[in-house]
Amino acid sequence: MHDNVVDRSKDITILEVLDRVLNKGVILTGDIVISVADIDLVYVGVKLMLSSVETMEQLKSGKSVNV
Amino acid sequence: MAAIQLCRSHHKVINGMSENKILFNSGSPDELSEEIGKFTSNEESRLKLTPDNADSGLAKLVLTLVDLIRKLVEKQAMRRVDGGSLTEDEIERLGETLMKLEMKMEELKKHFNLTDRDLNLNLGPLGDLM
Amino acid sequence: MDQMIYSIVSVKKKQRELNTLLVGMKGVSGADLYAVFCDEITAVVSNIKRTSLVADRSNAMDYARVIETLAQKFTLLPVRFGSVMESTEMIIRMLGRNYDEIQSNLRKVENKVEFGLKVLCDSEKIKAELRAKAEAGTITEPALASQKSIYKDYLYEKLKEHRFEELLLAQIDTIIQDITNHFAHLKPIHKFQKMATTTNIIDDVFLLEKEKKDILIQAVEDLQTQYADLHLLLTGPWPPYNFVDLTIK
Numbered sequence A: 001m002h003d004n005v006v007d008r009s010k011d012i013t014i015l016e017v018l019d020r021v022l023n024k025g026v027i028l029t030g031d032i033v034i035s036v037a038d039i040d041l042v043y044v045g046v047k048l049m050l051s052s053v054e055t056m057e058q059l060k061s062g063k064s065v066n067v
Numbered sequence B: 001m002a003a004i005q006l007c008r009s010h011h012k013v014i015n016g017m018s019e020n021k022i023l024f025n026s027g028s029p030d031e032l033s034e035e036i037g038k039f040t041s042n043e044e045s046r047l048k049l050t051p052d053n054a055d056s057g058l059a060k061l062v063l064t065l066v067d068l069i070r071k072l073v074e075k076q077a078m079r080r081v082d083g084g085s086l087t088e089d090e091i092e093r094l095g096e097t098l099m100k101l102e103m104k105m106e107e108l109k110k111h112f113n114l115t116d117r118d119l120n121l122n123l124g125p126l127g128d129l130m
Numbered sequence C: 001m002d003q004m005i006y007s008i009v010s011v012k013k014k015q016r017e018l019n020t021l022l023v024g025m026k027g028v029s030g031a032d033l034y035a036v037f038c039d040e041i042t043a044v045v046s047n048i049k050r051t052s053l054v055a056d057r058s059n060a061m062d063y064a065r066v067i068e069t070l071a072q073k074f075t076l077l078p079v080r081f082g083s084v085m086e087s088t089e090m091i092i093r094m095l096g097r098n099y100d101e102i103q104s105n106l107r108k109v110e111n112k113v114e115f116g117l118k119v120l121c122d123s124e125k126i127k128a129e130l131r132a133k134a135e136a137g138t139i140t141e142p143a144l145a146s147q148k149s150i151y152k153d154y155l156y157e158k159l160k161e162h163r164f165e166e167l168l169l170a171q172i173d174t175i176i177q178d179i180t181n182h183f184a185h186l187k188p189i190h191k192f193q194k195m196a197t198t199t200n201i202i203d204d205v206f207l208l209e210k211e212k213k214d215i216l217i218q219a220v221e222d223l224q225t226q227y228a229d230l231h232l233l234l235t236g237p238w239p240p241y242n243f244v245d246l247t248i249k
Helices: A002-023 A035-061 B002-015 B029-047 B051-083 B088-111 C015-023 C057-073 C088-097 C099-109 C123-135 C150-186 C210-226
Strands: B022-025 C003-010 C033-038 C041-047 C076-078 C112-120 C189-194 C200-209 C231-238
Touching: A002 B022, A002 C057, A002 C231, B022 C210, B051 B088, B051 C150, B088 C150, C003 C033, C003 C057, C003 C088, C003 C099, C015 C033, C015 C041, C015 C057, C033 C088, C041 C088, C041 C099, C057 C076, C076 C099, C088 C099, C112 C150, C112 C210, C123 C150, C150 C189, C150 C200, C150 C210, C200 C210, C210 C231
Parallel strands: none
Antiparallel strands: B022 C231, C003 C041, C003 C076, C033 C041, C112 C200, C112 C231, C189 C200
16 A cells, blocks of 8 residues: 555656656757657647737737636 | 665665655545556657657648647637527538548548547647637 | 757856766766856756667656756756757857847746646546536527538537536636635746646646745645645646746757
C-alpha cells in the first residue's frame, strides 16, 4: 500500500518534469536536430495562426468572446 | 546502514529531483493514473518519431490540421444554429455537410491507420478559439 | 561540434561560480557541461553527436536534472529539450541578437519560481450530470421540423453536445475566477489552461517568490475546503518553464 503511494508520487513527478522539459521552455529556431522537434515547430506556428483567427473574430463581431 | 544509503540514492536517481515536488495532492490515485496514461502515450508517440518514419509523421500532421479546421467549422456551425438565425432548409443542409465531413475524416484516419489519440486531438476547448 | 543547450543563465559577476558548478556535473549521455558566455548572459551547453541523440525518457530526465541543479544557484531560462546548435560561435551570435529580450525575461523570473496547480475531475461525469439535467427538460431545443431527417438528427445531437460543453466551460470559468481571487493576496503571475485533458479541467501555473511557498500551500488547502469534491494537485517549485516569453530570432 505504501509502495503504491510512493510509485504514484514518482509517476506524478516524472509526468510534471517531462511535460515541462518536452513542451515548455525557450524554443530555438534554426538547427533543431530531432525531427520530433521539427514537427513541434509547426504546431507552435499553428497555435499562433489560431489566435489570429480568434482576434479576427473578435474584431469582426465587435463583442468580447470570453465573458 | 549501507543498504539504506543505497536505497536512498537509488530513489534520488530515479526521481532526478532534489526535493519532493508534490506539495498538495487530494483525490484518488485512479484519476491520476488516467492522467499519467494519457500523457505517457502522447509522449511516447512523440518520442518515437524519427527520420525513418517521417512519412507517417507528415500524415499525422496534415490530418491533425485538417481535423482541427473541421472541428472549428463544426463549432461555428453550432453557434449559428443556436443563435436561431438559420432556416429549416439551411439546418438540413448543414447537418448533411457536417455529417459527410465527419465520415470522410473517419475514412482518412482508417486509411492512414491513425486513431484520435495519434492525432493529439485534445487541443483544449475550441470555444476559446472563436 | 554540435552543442545541446540546456538553459540561458544570468551570470553577472558569478562566472567562476558557474564554471565550478559545471565541472562537478554531467549532462545527457554523461557529457561534460560548459558555459558559453555573452556579456552578462550564458548558455549552458554540452557536446552532442547529432546522430546519436536518442530522445528517450532517461535523457529527458537527465536534461531536466541539469536545469534543476543550475536553478538552485542561478536565475535562468529553461530551454526546451532537443535544442541543438552547430557551434559555439552560432550560440554566441544567437545570444547577442536576442540579448535584450533575454535580459528582460531573466529580470522577470529573478528570485521567482514556478508552481503548478492542476484541478482534476472527470469531465465526462460532469457532462453526464448536465445531460441528466437536460432530460428534465431545462435545455430548450428549436422546434422539431415536420419531416424527420437523419441530417437534422445528427445536427441536433451535435448541438446538444455543444451546449453541454458550453455549460461545462462556464463552470470552469467560475472556478478560475474563484482561484484567481483566492490567490490574489500572493500577487502571482498566473497562466491558465482550460481542459488540457478531459480530466485536467484547469491547469494553472504561477510565478511566485520562493519564500511564498508555505503561504501558497495554505491557500490551496483553503481552496480545497471550498471545493471538497475537486481533486487538487500542487507541485513545485520548478524552474520557470512556463514563463519564458521569448521568440528567438
